[in-house]
Amino acid sequence: MELPLWLAKGLYDKKRKIVSVELPKIYKEGWRTVFNADANVVDLHRLGPYYYSFGCQLLNFDSPENPEIAQTLLQTFVGRFRRIMDSSQNAYNEDTSGLVSRLDELERILFHAGQKGLNEFQRWEKGQASQITASNLVQNYKKRKFPEVEA
Numbered sequence: 589m590e591l592p593l594w595l596a597k598g599l600y601d602k603k604r605k606i607v608s609v610e611l612p613k614i615y616k617e618g619w620r621t622v623f624n625a626d627a628n629v630v631d632l633h634r635l636g637p638y639y640y641s642f643g644c645q646l647l648n649f650d651s652p653e654n655p656e657i658a659q660t661l662l663q664t665f666v667g668r669f670r671r672i673m674d675s676s677q678n679a680y681n682e683d684t685s686g687l688v689s690r691l692d693e694l695e696r697i698l699f700h701a702g703q704k705g706l707n708e709f710q711r712w713e714k715g716q717a718s719q720i721t722a723s724n725l726v727q728n729y730k731k732r733k734f735p736e737v738e739a
Contacts, residue, residue, distance in 0.1 A: 593645055600649055609649040611657075614639065620660045627667040632692040639692045640665060668695060676702025 591599070591607070599607045613619060614635050622630060632639045643661045647654050675687055676699045684703075688696055711717050 593642070597645070597648065602650060609646070609651065611646065611651065611653065612636070612642075615643060615646060615653075615657050615660075617653075617656075620656060623660050623664045623667075627664040628671055630664075631690045632695070633690055637693050640694050669698070672699050673702050675699070677706050679703070 596607055596609060600609065636642060640661060643657060647658055651657070672691065672695050675684065684699075688699060691699060708717070
């Protein structure tokens with residue numbers, strides 16, 4: 589029987605064995621081999637839009653494959669990270685929907701953060717960035733008068 593993750597986590601007990609957890613196919617040996625070969629060719633969004641976060645949640649269950657799953661999650665992220673950030677930095681004013689549609693939700697957040705940083709840098713280079721001002725904390729510090737400490 590299939591259960592949602594939150595329910596399986598609630599019912600899972602290492603001692604009583606109320607439920608057993610079977611790994612989804614994307615976390616099994618066959619897919620781990622594909623990720624280890626070239627993680628960049630995999631459409632993570634189609635296979636599971638929350639690949640990394642769901643995989644991390646699976647590590648809470650006792651499985652003999654947990655070390656391999658953790659290693660594959662890390663290697664997949666590291667292998668895809670450089671391409672994601674390179675694409676976000678080099679896709680100024682270009683259509684990136686093809687690339688973004690293949691990304692996991694965490695990767696999408698990173699991609700958009702990279703593009704935001706690039707856009708802000710471009711604005712700064714063109715002189716369109718807002719003026720740098722002193723923070724309120726610094727301004728208030730100058731206004732404060734400190735009573736002299738008597739020894």
